[in-house]
Amino acid sequence: MKKIFLSAFAIAAIAFASTTAVKAQSSMKMSADTKMVGGAEMYPTKDIIDNAVNSKDHTTLVAAVKAAGLVETLKGAGPFTVFAPTNAAFDKLPKGTVATLLKPENKAALTKILTYHVVSGKMDSKAIAAAIKAGNGKAELTTVEGGKLWAWMDGKKLVLKDEKGGMSTVTIADVNQKNGVIHVVDTVLMPK
Numbered sequence: 163m164k165k166i167f168l169s170a171f172a173i174a175a176i177a178f179a180s181t182t183a184v185k186a187q188s189s190m191k192m193s194a195d196t197k198m199v200g201g202a203e204m205y206p207t208k209d210i211i212d213n214a215v216n217s218k219d220h221t222t223l224v225a226a227v228k229a230a231g232l233v234e235t236l237k238g239a240g241p242f243t244v245f246a247p248t249n250a251a252f253d254k255l256p257k258g259t260v261a262t263l264l265k266p267e268n269k270a271a272l273t274k275i276l277t278y279h280v281v282s283g284k285m286d287s288k289a290i291a292a293a294i295k296a297g298n299g300k301a302e303l304t305t306v307e308g309g310k311l312w313a314w315m316d317g318k319k320l321v322l323k324d325e326k327g328g329m330s331t332v333t334i335a336d337v338n339q340k341n342g343v344i345h346v347v348d349t350v351l352m353p354k
Contacts, residue, residue: 197337199346206338210236210244213339222252222260229264230273240341241284245322247350255350277307278353284342287335290320309353324351
């Protein structure tokens, strides 16, 4: 009886170990295809909005996108390149700015700021690097809002300059989405 019990226990342990190993390999494969942003995996099979809502670092951005009525646009086919400010980036704005922008009467101003963070097409870091090289060290990007952003490398960091002279650094590049790419930035970019 003890041998049968031990054999059954051994079989169960082997089955558990095998299942765990398969899950670990599956998880490793999933992680290789995705990036972590705000404590959540960003899946290249999901759109910009479906990924962004899972990032604890982008709750302010998601609330702003909803308030501006841009959810359906950013769920669209795109492709889009989004320079996505973190909550900490929004916290750098003067006190009360975000609350004011989220009010319905300020929807146009909020939309202008948010669309200033979007470039048409998919510009991953290689495409941006090629544009910087073609521009002799600086690339000029046209945003969906119609304004300009300037990009260059500062050592190994990709830096962006907005129309008001503000500077932002890409902290996580090439977060691929099914409808574009996100680059996480540490400062909100401001149009004229």
